[in-house]
Amino acid sequence: MRAPEPGWAVVVPVKGGPLAKSRLDLPVGARAVLAEAFARDTVAALVAADDVRLVLVVTADPGVRSWVPAAGGLLVADPGGGLDAAVAAGVRAAHGAGAGLVAVVLGDHPALRSEEVTTALGAAAAHERAVLADADGTGTALLTGPTGAPLPTAFGAGSAQAHASLGYVVLDLDLPGLRVDVDDAASLARATLLGLGPATREALGRATLPGVQATIHRIEDDGSGSALLDDGVEVVLLPGAATSSGLRHLRVGQRVSVELDDAGRAATRVWIVGIGPGETIR
Numbered sequence: 111m112r113a114p115e116p117g118w119a120v121v122v123p124v125k126g127g128p129l130a131k132s133r134l135d136l137p138v139g140a141r142a143v144l145a146e147a148f149a150r151d152t153v154a155a156l157v158a159a160d161d162v163r164l165v166l167v168v169t170a171d172p173g174v175r176s177w178v179p180a181a182g183g184l185l186v187a188d189p190g191g192g193l194d195a196a197v198a199a200g201v202r203a204a205h206g207a208g209a210g211l212v213a214v215v216l217g218d219h220p221a222l223r224s225e226e227v228t229t230a231l232g233a234a235a236a237h238e239r240a241v242l243a244d245a246d247g248t249g250t251a252l253l254t255g256p257t258g259a260p261l262p263t264a265f266g267a268g269s270a271q272a273h274a275s276l277g278y279v280v281l282d283l284d285l286p287g288l289r290v291d292v293d294d295a296a297s298l299a300r301a302t303l304l305g306l307g308p309a310t311r312e313a314l315g316r317a318t319l320p321g322v323q324a325t326i327h328r329i330e331d332d333g334s335g336s337a338l339l340d341d342g343v344e345v346v347l348l349p350g351a352a353t354s355s356g357l358r359h360l361r362v363g364q365r366v367s368v369e370l371d372d373a374g375r376a377a378t379r380v381w382i383v384g385i386g387p388g389e390t391i392r
Contacts, residue, residue: 117163118231119209119257120156121200122183123193124149124217126171131218133294134365143313146173148292149217150181151307155287156215157182159227164209167217168200193265197253205257211235212261214253220310221287221301230288233281241278243270245289245300252288253278296363299325299338314340324377326364333360337368337377345370345377352380 130145149167156165167178170188178185186203188196197214204212213231215222234240234254239261242252250269255261255278264272274280283289287305292298306314314323324337327344334349345368352360360366360380368377 117161117209118211118213118254119164119166119204119207120162120213120215120227121186121197121204122149122153122156122165122167122215122217123188123196123200124167124169124171124174126169126174131293134292134298142173144310145218147307147309147313148220149174150177150309151220152215152217152222153178153181153183154307154309155219155222155224156227158224159231160224161228161231164204164207166200166203166207168196168203194263197263197265198261201257201261209257212255212257214263215251215288216291218291218293219251219288219301220292220306221290221304222307223287226285226288230281230283230285233283237279239276239278240281241270241273242281242283242285242289244291245286245297249291251291252281294363295325295365298340299327299363302338302340302342305342322368322370324366324368326360326362326366329360329362335360337366337380339368343374345375347377347380351377 126146127142131141134141153165153167156162165183166186167183168186168188169175175185186200189199201212230242230252239255241250244251248268248270250265250273253273262276264276290297290301290304292301322339324339327336327338329335332349333352335347336344337347338344366380366382369379371378
């Protein structure tokens with residue numbers, strides 16, 4: 111029997127395609143571009159981490175498959191059947207490649223740093239199976255265990271508690287880049303403040319979106335407040351900037367387009383594509 115080799119294998123399921131990241135309030139094309147960029151930055155951080163011997167990307171998307179080998183990852187075909195089935199396929203491939211320890215990290219951590227990966231895996235190595243919750247405390251940012259035994263998984267809503275109930279030891283680690291997984295505008299804003307990876311920064315810079323993209327950070331009854339640009343800069347929302355576009359009830363975390371004043375510090379107009387005067391659905 112082949113002896114397990116030292117170092118970790120990391121399984122990264124990546125959905126890819128036009129259905130990826132559907133909770134981001136963006137056009138389909140922009141979502142697909144960003145989802146791929148999130149995965150690229152996640153894989154790059156994992157490949158560069160100490161003690162990571164192998165990164166296995168489980169996907170059925172041709173676009174993702176086209177860049178994984180050059181990024182240092184090993185492709186595993188997604189068998190279909192959902193996230194748990196994809197993870198199981200990756201774990202089997204890791205075991206077949208001779209890895210004794212496996213971690214699972216979803217491909218949506220654009221602020222991930224390789225040093226965080228090293229720290230997390232070092233802490234996880236003290237336990238047979240371990241789980242690290244995401245920043246909200248409900249999802250799973252990291253799952254670890256041996257490859258030579260069944261690795262039960264329960265990804266989906268409330269997966270952190272579900273994995274704890276399956277016997278995984280809960281880790282308590284201050285690793286924001288690992289714990290922030292991007293599913294919506296609010297988590298993208300948090301990742302932006304931490305510092306995005308190069309692929310995501312480039313994707314945001316070339317996204318074909320009208321105006322400057324921002325996320326509502328604070329909102330008052332009169333429509334004033336502030337928003338976070340995608341580079342992390344906070345700008346002031348002037349009273350009336352949103353109501354002039356027909357918007358009445360902005361909320362924190364909402365994704366919007368803005369026009370800035372000459373100084374670039376205040377939003378003079380705020381709108382959502384397809385809503386309000388002069389806007390059409392694309």
